[in-house]
Amino acid sequence: MDILDKFIAQAKENVRAGYYEGAKAENVKRSSLKEKLTGGKFCLICEIKHASPAGEYEMRGIDVGQAAGEFLECGADAISVVVEPRIFKGDLGNVAIAKKTGLPVLFKDFVLDERQVQAAAASGADCMLLVMRVLEREKLDVRKFIARAHSLGLEVLLECYDEGEMKRALQTDADIVGINNRDLQTLKVDLRRTQKIMEKFPNIAKPLVSESGVRGKEDVQFLRETGASGILVGTAIWTAQDLKKKILELKGATAAKTEAVGGSKDAGAPGEKIGCMASSSGRFGKFGGTYVSELLVPVLQELEKAFEDAKKDGKFNKQLSHYLSKYAGRPTPLYFAGNLSEKLGMRIYLKREDLLHTGAHKINNAIGQALLAKYMGKKRVIAETGAGQHGVATATAAALLGLQCDVYMGSEDAKRQKLNVYRMEMLGANVRIVEAGSRTLKDAVNEALRDYATNFADTHYILGSALGPHPYPSIVAHFQSVIGKEAREQILTDEGRLPDCLLACVGGGSNAIGLFGAFLQDEGVKMVGVEAAGEGVQTGKHAARISGDAKLGVLHGTLTYVLENADGQIRETHSVSAGLDYPAIGPQHAHLYALKRAQYVCVEDKEALEAFHLLARMEGIIPALESAHAIAYLPKLAKELREGALAAEAALGEGGLDGGARTALGASGLGGVGSTTKGAGKMPVVIVNLSGRGDKDVQHVAQMEGEKI
Incomplete structure (x- = not known):
């Protein structure tokens, strides 16, 4: 007996026990889930599920009405209600509660008896789930169940697991088809199941929902690109620390643009998605790859x-x-650096990675x-x-x-x-x-x-x-993506909008790509990576790749921008910061530069040392010398943003801004220096990734400055 057999056995017991006979709802007004899914936008179906079959969580005392209201408030397009009472701890009465939101409600259970179909209709649901694998294993007529549901005014979502099931499902009168990314026999999840089935059936006429396995923004964007009409999410919502923030994150991703920004001869194919994850060939546009000995190829494939x-x-x-x-x-906190903000005329936030263990x-x-x-x-x-x-x-x-x-x-x-x-x-x-x-x-x-x-x-x-x-x-990039995901939520809470600019130092580029990743699709958010100019780019003693004179080359197994000498050999680099003292830049950053999505600049040793002291004296925070490079660029960034705002204002006409235009410019955060109160909206908002603390550098800096004395 596998796990699915246990689910089926429990469903039969629930029917025998008379569980479904008590379903009742009055004055039911039907809503169409099918219409939602065919309305031209990628839909988010949020699920009321008290327990996970994989044991990931079990929630007791859920306020279903409050949760459903939060689903509605955060932009969910429909609600799925799991009613199975034993394994999933569900309740038939939750359907009527969810219906009060006015959103379409999906009745979700392991249906194998007509009494369950009647209960779905009686409870007030708009659509019911039928699982192809359950019905076929029990040798039941799928078409008969669909016809009975339709006769009671219910739409049907017919769930499939493999290509054979999908082929048979498309020959039925089901209103919607679904692909479950979770194997009901092992409970393992693989989002690529949706992708593989969609590749076999590229012209499905019915709306299609991808179910299970969605954890965050990247998963939503991945499934959207498969051609699905929407996603059904439960576990990710109920295991999140903040339910509303998780729904907002997922909902935001359903509407995110995925086409490439800018473009150049180095960019990938037209419309290529900007992302931190490599393509199936291991590349970011033309960058990346696996330039290693044959011995390591199978090892890296195993790792992947x-x-x-x-x-x-x-x-x-x-x-x-x-x-x-x-x-x-x-x-980690997103700290508003008030003193530094007042000095530079920007609202500066520090992402405090330095506070980590x-x-x-x-x-x-x-x-x-x-x-x-x-x-x-x-x-x-x-x-x-x-x-x-x-x-x-x-x-x-x-x-x-x-x-x-x-x-x-x-x-x-x-x-x-x-x-x-x-x-x-x-x-x-x-x-x-x-x-x-x-x-x-x-x-x-x-x-x-x-x-x-x-x-x-x-x-x-x-x-x-x-x-x-x-x-x-x-x-x-995956393990560092938590930086940007947190920062995005935090800045929306603190400022009520996205930042104007992200700033991070770049050696190989892990802290920067960790911050940038969550904002890549937000074209209005400027991204700046700060490299090490050492004693000056003109001296040759530096580690400025993109902002210096790097060339396309291969180093340590990847194709990217590399500092080379006249003979094509890797150049020796220099920086006061050991963490930035590297002759190549990560391939994601090379790709972002080629796409003109991110800007890369450089800061000399002396500027970084000044910033090292500046942050300590103004905010009581001693940064790592790596992070001090990002802090050192803030005055130049302030000037750039200020000049950009003035240029935008001038472009709107000599007579100055009308009320609407002035409001729009202010909302963009580029309306010049103003109040530093929360949500002021008049000053540029900048997030600096403070990637490390400076304890490790204090002795080194003291020795250098002592030598000067």
Whole structure:
């Protein structure tokens, strides 16, 4: 007996017990779910479900009326009500409660008896779910059940699981067809099921709903692009910390634009989606790929499969969420830097990743990949580190999860970051000092890749930035995406609108892509990555790739922009910040630059050091030298935004702005310097990702400044 057999047996018992005989609703006014799904927009069906069959949650004491009202308030297009009383803890009376919203209501159960169809109609539902696999396993006539539902004024959503079922479903009179991404025999979820079936049936005339497995914005956008008419979501809503925020996130994604912004000869195909996840070929436009030895190809393919499976594994995601919130310290605050804002004439918010356990954003990815290592059965993890933040984070995650850990670090960086070397060793990691090449981050990556190629059978390489061969850029972006998702919700709460600009330092680019990801489809949000200009781009002693003189090339398994010398060899780089001292940029950033979706600038060492002191003195926050590069660009950004606002105002006519135009400009946040009260709407709103704290850099800065004295 499999899980579906248990569901069927319980359904029969519910019928025998007379559960469905009490259904009753008065003065029912029907609404059409089919019309909603064929109205030209991608629909969100939110589900009232008291328990998950996979054991992800069980809710008691749900105020169904309040929940249904919040569904309506947040823009849901319909409500699904699971009425099964034993396994799912449902109640027939919840249908009538949901109907009070005026939204179409779907009656959801394992239907195999005509009395259940009668109960669906009597309860006031507008549409009922029939599961093809249940009816066929019980050798029941699907058409007969559909006809009976229609005779009682009900629409029918006929759920399928594979291509054969879909073919038969399309030959019936069902009003709507559905694809369940959850295997009812194993309860495993795979969103690609919808994609695969839709590829086989590209011209389905009936509206189609994709059911189960949606966790966030990226999943919504993925399913929308398959051609589905809508999605049905339950577990993601009920396991969220804030139900309304989760619905708003999902609803916002149903309406998001997915076409590429700008475009250039380097951009992908017309209309290509901008995203942090690589295409099936492992590329972002022309960038990315897997430029590695044949030995590593199957290893990376295994990693990609494990990553895709883990993303859809409820237990894995539950563990990740637990460690991020209870151990690492998420969510991190979005802090309004009032003093700095007043000085620069912008509303500046700092995303406080520096407050995380270990002092930087690196712990997000380290925990995620350490869990992935255990998911794959690996006993050992390795990592590279520059500033030491990723090394400390990896050593921490390894200690937490009982994994052997080796960290590669260039001797030049180890000299600058002695304290972090000691921290890693204290956490049980073996710190392997690299003397080759420039003895910095690039060389640490080289050695880590060599180790991985030799010991992949029992070892997972926790690459720390959004670089390297596919699937690493996608893996790192996924685990860092929590930064942007939180920041988006927080700024909407604090300001009531999206920011005008996002600002983050960029070495490989993990903290920046983590922030940018949630805003990629919001064309009005400017994105700026700040690279390290070192002693000045003109001196050659820098790490400015896009904002400097990088060329298209391959480094560490990926095609991107790389700093090379006249002979085509990798150049030595320089930055006061070890974390930015890298000669290439992650492929997602190269792609965003090619699409003109993001801007990349650079800041010199001396400017970063000034900003290091500025933030400490004005806000009482000592930033990492990496983050200080982003802070250093704020005065220039303020000037750019101010000039842009003046140009926009001038373009509207010499006579000044009329009332409507002035209101629109003010709402955009670019109406010049004004009040710094919450929601003022007159000043540009900027989010800076404070990716790490400066404890690690204080001694290094003190020594440099002492030498000057």
